[in-house]
Amino acid sequence: MLKIRNLDAGYGKLRVLKNISLHVDPGEIVTMIGANGAGKTTLLHTIIGLIKPTKGEINFLDTPCCRSSVGQIVASGCALVPENRQVFASMSVEENLLLGGHVLQKREGRAAVHKELAHQYELFPILRERRNQFAGTLSGGEQQMLAMGRALMSKPRLVMMDEPSTGLAPLIVRDIFQIILRLREEGNTVLLIEQNAKAALGIADRGYVLEVGKVIVQGPSDILLANTDVQRAYLGREKVTE
């Protein structure tokens, strides 16, 4: 579904991604882990077209999309739940969701959007309660859910999530992971970035480890979970304080 070869990208002179290659197959959950500043967000932004790569190629659904605009990439079925949520603060929750349905409406018409809206309310009941509130006044967690709901509104083939569990209550985090699993059941493909490596690898089929802009390890989740390097670097489960 998504194939990336020898990708380089960055900001101005700063080269953040160095020679990245990866692929995501249909129906998979793939996770990407890495320390702060490794370039995970940058990678997602490059895929969705917010940043233009300086080298390499990206194929989504077997069509190269390095030169496409964000709009085209989203329309072709790729959606991003951004890192800092990026809700439309001065618009209502429902409007936020409807905006998420922009490409769906173009593809399948209004009825589909309203059906999908109901679906999202079902996934995130709290959003239904807050539907007329300005999104900017939602609590952090509520905003996170809204961002997810909005991305899902486009019924994407591939959902990319940038640390979706950030700032969520443990119970909700579990719900989120449930939702991700459910998305896979519904035939979606997910590219997941998570700090909670253990949980992420727990639900993912495969994983990549990113360090200062390079993929250093990759493989099926269970193998990564067993990898001692990975364990030492990301999964340390021992006490967090001395």
Added chain:
Amino acid sequence: MSPDLFFQYLFAGITYGSIYAVVAIGFNIIYNATGIINFAQGEFVMLGGMISISLLHFMPLPLAIASAVALTMLIGAAIEILFIRWLQSPSVMRMIIITIGISILLKEVALHIWGESIRSLPYFYGNEITTFSIGSVHISPQVVWVILASAVMVAGLNLFFKSTPIGREMRACSANRTAALLCGINARNMVTLSFMLSAGIGALAGCVMSPITYTQYDSGSALALKGFTVAILGGLGNSGAAVLAGILLGIIEAFSVSVVPLAFQDAISIAILLVILFVKPHGLFGSGDAARLKDF
């Protein structure tokens, strides 16, 4: 004050107010789509008037107005494409200053095309002194045209921004551009569209008011100042509020004539605006909550 005089002031105020309002509406469109105030809005009004006056030599009035509106829309689009479209994440301050520059340029271009003389469209109905009377109060039919135009615009725009997907998308672009992109919205086209729309609305305003106010190459800035005042007074982004605020301000100005020297009229109306802003920092009908949630 005799009732006659009272009503005459009242209708004078409504005349002023509807002129201000019809200009203010244009400000709100670009504001809603980009979060900036287009300081060249007054020049769109001027262009609408000037172009239609020039076209009137070749075609009947309705056609001249329609063509002027269309042409101004093209100019609006061209300006956006030339000066704004390709900027990478411009700040509000930068956009304000660019539009100030555009306003200066448009004025200069107009000066060199049309010269400094004043022109006007003919009255749509009747002539300069035609009025109809309600009781002893006389109103020019052109005022009715202006009011009608602003009413239609407000209704249309409200419908557009509140209930149509494309209107919602425009607002989304101003609320958070990145997020709008992520929703698959073509933010650039939205901005272009908003410039076209506000240019068109400005041009239409320029046409309907031209018989009353006359059009001159620099008549834009004075109108823009009033329009801006009214847009702020009502609360940015809300066109219905702008009309109410416009008429309110117009009426205040009209009645102020009876108590203070006319020379201070503008000072009075702006002082009132300032006082209102100090009490309600987001305009009469603006929501502080919504404004706080915007990025600036």
Added chain:
Amino acid sequence: APAWAGTVKVGAIFAVTGPASFLGGPEARSAQMIVDEINKAGGINGDTIELIVKDTAGHSEKAVSFAKQLIEEDKVVAIIGPSTSGESMAVKKIAEAGKTTLISCAAAEVIVNPVAKHVFKTPQKDSFAAQMIFEEMQRLGITTIAITAGNDGFGKAGKAQLEKMAPTYGVKVAISETYDSKATDLSALVAKLKSDVSIQAVINWSVVPAQAIIAKNMRQVGWEVPLFQSHGFGNIKYAQAAGVAAEGIIFPCGRLLVVDQLEESNPQKARLVQYKSDYETKYKEDASAFGGYAYDAMNMVVEAIKKGGNDRAKVRDAVEGLENFAGVGGMFSFSPADHNGLTIDSFAMMTVKDGAFILYQGK
């Protein structure tokens, strides 16, 4: 050839752009037209004239800067302009200090009263215009009036003159108001004036669209008292702009507007015809009294250069010595005590009939 052979520089300070561009624009064009013609014809005594036009956009600080620059740096022999009273007052002292002739194109009388040695002006005195209006009012038996004026230099000077002279003619000024010269509608003002039933006539003093607007607003409310305007109305554009509302407006003005109706014997006729046809052929727009101010100023300078050459002192003396000089604004005769040089004869009363200006014949 004399030492100064070559080019003679003349400075011009006009508000070509900005709020007073309706003055500065025609003024700059009129002056340039003369210079072009003279140079084409071989100049004055073999010298070409170089006109250095500076655009102040109506800013007096720029006028100051330009006046100093023209006098010191460009070493002009004389300066025509500025267009507005404020600017003219601001540069008056500079012309004096620089001993350079300045022929202002602005209205206010203070420019030449008190007389400064080097400062002249071409527009007719407001007091003459006021006098003519009041005399007409006396004939019509009008005793109570309202005065309205724009908030520019022209309006200010006129209003002051009217208020000063009204008592001499037994006229009472019931209301006197100043409005913004960019006003878009004056119906509230008109309502206020109309509510005072004692008012028998309105005098409006401005040079902007507002003078058409006030006419319209008065007629719209069906108020039929006579409307007098100033010589600022002397531009057919304003009469056209006011349309039918302009009918019957009475105003004093130079004879340019009614040149076709003048008798051949009129000493101004040749000059007026020449100006009108030259200007209208060259610029494809109606000639106006404003352009005439600069046309006269420039012609005076030309006349003076013919006598005094490129010598500031001689040029000044030559200007002051002009007598019975036929200008667009009237017959000028300067003297050390009179640097305007016009008499009340420079004005004629006019009115609008069927969209055209005609000489006013009384009621």
Added chain:
Amino acid sequence: MKTRNYLPLIGLGVLMVALHLLTVWTGTQYYLTQLTMSAYYGLVIIGLGVLMGYAGQISIGHAGFFAIGGYLAAALTTRNLEPFAQNWWVQLLDKAGVIVHGQDIYGLSQMTFTPWLACIVAVTTAGLVALVIGIPVLKLKGHYLAMATLGFGTIVYRIFLAMPYFGESDGITEVPGFDMLPFLTISGDMSHRVLNFYASWTLLIVGMLFLINLIGSRVGRALRSLHSSEEAAEASGINAGRFKLKVFVLSAIYAAVAGVLLTHYNGGIGPSEASMAKSVRYVALVAVGGMLNLWGTLIMGVGLTFLSLRGVFGSFDDAVFGTILILVMLFSPEGILGLKLRPLLRQLIIGGRA
């Protein structure tokens, strides 16, 4: 670090002397007139530059403060006090030596305030007005702030234009010179030209010195922080309102001082000095120079004003200015000094496509 900071200032001082010598050498001393005027406008613009760039508060009404300074100085030094000569306060002031006796243009005797008193009153008034207006105005944000300052400027303009005391549309002329120091008279008289040039540029340099010190200090840092996030700045203990107000008043005082001195230098002031177009131009000059670049602001402010005062753009003054404004904003939003050619070309090529 300290010396490096001041190097450009010393450079400016050297430039001042060099300019003078150059004009002497080439026999073009008349340039000094407009250089002097530009320096005063430069003072307005750097004051506004700190307010806009560092404190992040736009003011589209700064011509108002300039005009308050200029008009009050002009009115107090020209308006005749003779009609009030018998009033106790006039007599008191006369005894205090702050009233001059002279003649008006018609040769009649008149009494006026001394320029020193007028100057102090004018600058104080501008400062107080800024203080009073600043308290509510600076609570506003974004476009509302822009409107409020624009409104303030318009009110000032309207008042000067409407009041006969201030000469209405003609403004005030015949303003006398200002004997500031025993050897220095601020006046447009040719004989004082060189000293006036040095006075204005010295003032500009000192003004710049103060501002550079300020923005390099703790206060400057606080200003920049509240520009970016008032909430976070306040959480760090910064009284945002107070700092904004102080800078507002400071910049108003800069404008008023410039107004007073330029009015004496020009011998008058007109309403155009209070107009919205003027305020907008100040704002635009700050932007062209670079919001966070005081040196750029200074250079563009003085440079473009100088060219404009010489009328080099003819009737295209505004057009040229508008074009420069747009070009700078398009290609170098950091101001003209931020202009680097390579990125510019790249933006032209890539930006057009992206």
Added chain:
Amino acid sequence: MSPKTSPANETMLELSGVHKRFGGLHAVNDVSFKVPTGSIKALIGPNGAGKTTLFNLIAGNLPVSEGSIHFCGQSIEGQKTYEIARMGMARTFQNIKLFHGMSALECVMVGRHSRSRSGFFAGMLSLPTTWKEEKAIRARSMELLDLLGIADLADTEATSLAFGQQRAVEMARALALEPKLILLDEPAAGLNIYETAEVARLISAIRDMGITVLLVEHDMSLVMDISDEIVVLSFGSKLAEDTPANIQQNEEVIKIYLGEDETV
């Protein structure tokens, strides 16, 4: 380092009967608790429970609808945010708020504002006292960056740092205030397990410096490990207040917040 704090019965912060309403929404409903001097107190609860709102009330960003808040025995009612900050309360923001166009170091230097004095005119005249002070501010800020392990990023523009690094800068800025009480809103959000551990160590270190900590966090490993006491909020009301061990056993808390198997 042993805590050099006064006895635990001294109260740093006290909330009594605090309410906050937004229109119809009762975001904080009758919340009372005390934060003893020198302790780490955690505030947990489901999303939208009102934790951030409570922080905003304490820090003076929002007015309280009802009830009172005392900081160091002084009511903060009517006090402006900056006044409260000067009294010695620092905070970090859930949505990071760093200053555009400033380097990481400068951001931290801003934090020293209320601990330095040179004023407007001194700054304008650049008096020698201001230089000395400036030097001290710089040195102290550098130390703090060092403490947070980002000294090498001192000259990088703060807003272009990665998420986790920005959090560190925020924390340094808050510490620069030399607060008595520090409010941390989700300091570990977006951090991986090691970085979280680092934060935990840091918070303990902060407490050891004698600073009282009030913390909002969803990462239970962090909260349970370091806090002395936990307050649980739900729908704006206080649900429980207890030691970490007891909270983990609290049926209700498990039901609405922790989930069945989250006991570590």
